[in-house]
Amino acid sequence: MSWAPPSDPVNNKSKPIKISQLCELCHCRKAILKRPKNLQKICKECFYYVFETEIHNTIVTNNLFQRGERVAVGASGGKDSTVLAHIMKLLNERHDYGIDITLLSVDEGIVGYRDDSLATVKRNQKQYGLPLEIVSFKELYNWTMDEIVATAGIRNSCTYCGVFRRQSLDRGAQKLNIHHVITGHNADDMAETVLMNILRGDVARLEKSTAIITQSSGSPIKRSKPFKYSYQKEIVLYAHYKKLDYFSTECTYAPEAFRGTARELMKNLEAVRPSCIIDIIHSGENLVLKEKEQRFKKLAPGQDPLTVNSGFIDGNRCERCGYLSSNKICKACMLLEGLEKNRATIILEKDSSVDGAARVMRTLEHLSF
Numbered sequence: 331m332s333w334a335p336p337s338d339p340v341n342n343k344s345k346p347i348k349i350s351q352l353c354e355l356c357h358c359r360k361a362i363l364k365r366p367k368n369l370q371k372i373c374k375e376c377f378y379y380v381f382e383t384e385i386h387n388t389i390v391t392n393n394l395f396q397r398g399e400r401v402a403v404g405a406s407g408g409k410d411s412t413v414l415a416h417i418m419k420l421l422n423e424r425h426d427y428g429i430d431i432t433l434l435s436v437d438e439g440i441v442g443y444r445d446d447s448l449a450t451v452k453r454n455q456k457q458y459g460l461p462l463e464i465v466s467f468k469e470l471y472n473w474t475m476d477e478i479v480a481t482a483g484i485r486n487s488c489t490y491c492g493v494f495r496r497q498s499l500d501r502g503a504q505k506l507n508i509h510h511v512i513t514g515h516n517a518d519d520m521a522e523t524v525l526m527n528i529l530r531g532d533v534a535r536l537e538k539s540t541a542i543i544t545q546s547s548g549s550p551i552k553r554s555k556p557f558k559y560s561y562q563k564e565i566v567l568y569a570h571y572k573k574l575d576y577f578s579t580e581c582t583y584a585p586e587a588f589r590g591t592a593r594e595l596m597k598n599l600e601a602v603r604p605s606c607i608i609d610i611i612h613s614g615e616n617l618v619l620k621e622k623e624q625r626f627k628k629l630a631p632g633q634d635p636l637t638v639n640s641g642f643i644d645g646n647r648c649e650r651c652g653y654l655s656s657n658k659i660c661k662a663c664m665l666l667e668g669l670e671k672n673r674a675t676i677i678l679e680k681d682s683s684v685d686g687a688a689r690v691m692r693t694l695e696h697l698s699f
């Protein structure tokens with residue numbers, strides 16, 4: 331789409347605009363917002379244009395989509411994925427990417443949170459005229475997040491949720507025969523991840539943390555992040571001005587503790603220097619890490635470092651569930667094993683004493699693994 335000239339120029343005599351109030355991009359309309367990314371004062375129309383065009387440029391530069399490809403948008407009903415669904419539909423039509431978009435949601439089973447946000451996704455489905463598929467933890471693992479938290483405690487809830495959700499999105503996509511899932515992870519999320527991995531010294535993750543496309547070896551599903559360079563604040567502004575229908579409540583369970591700390595640090599840095607979000611991403615992209623061979627064991631000629639160092643076998647399948655996994659038993663099955671043991675203990679204790687209920691409550695309070 332070519333850029334449309336402003337319809338309400340400065341010389342509009344009925345409503346003159348002071349030069350100092352003019353949009354710094356079109357120099358015609360009144361600026362109504364300061365762009366969080368670079369503090370430019372711009373009008374609403376120019377904001378839409380630059381925001382959408384930057385995402386289009388990210389898509390084209392990184393060659394994210396192939397004509398005819400089927401793409402699933404990981405749709406949680408939150409602001410990021412709602413804006414993602416809206417923008418993907420818009421850009422697909424505007425620039426004729428020729429992709430086929432489906433909304434894919436995971437119901438983690440969190441009463442008062444995910445049930446409400448899924449209601450938003452169902453409205454979005456109608457608003458955008460896109461097909462929707464919902465897969466649930468209950469149907470895939472026979473556990474809801476509420477049951478997991480009641481059994482394992484709240485402390486590790488993000489670990490369970492993250493592992494099961496990642497696999498659920500893959501399984502949902504496979505069910506639909508879709509091989510590309512896009513998510514609403516944005517620049518703030520990415521900069522936070524880079525910081526977190528630096529602070530933890532997690533070199534293996536640091537290396538991958540700025541990749542726009544990720545794909546587990548052997549997995550048919552690739553993932554990408556079209557909002558890699560989009561600021562969280564701009565996504566919220568866009569959703570607000572476009573009056574998009576999204577769900578804005580935070581998850582009922584505790585956020586991952588260390589990510590929360592990194593987020594706080596990022597917010598403080600951004601307040602002093604807005605460009606630091608992009609700067610951290612660029613730093614991450616340009617980090618040159620030591621050769622894997624030097625970081626890990628010595629390799630025989632032709633040996634894959636990942637195979638040697640983690641027991642990884644390309645195209646491996648989990649011995650329990652048969653799903654693709656880089657280990658003999660996939661992470662989801664390992665977590666499930668711990669959960670099932672605790673469910674068994676709780677049921678046993680409940681049955682064997684008069685004051686069982688009180689004991690179960692005490693056990694639940696102290697359980698963590």
Ligand SMILES: Nc1ncnc2c1ncn2[C@@H]1O[C@H](COP(=O)(O)OP(=O)(O)OP(=O)(O)O)[C@@H](O)[C@H]1O
Binds near residue numbers: 434436514
């Ligand atoms: N339950 C879900 N079903 C489908 N996709 C999900 C779900 N939860 C998260 N995602 C995907 O992962 C991305 C990042 O999720 P995260 O929980 O970190 O969220 P967020 O920043 O609150 O995003 P959002 O505003 O879209 O909820 C989301 O934008 C979405 O694409």
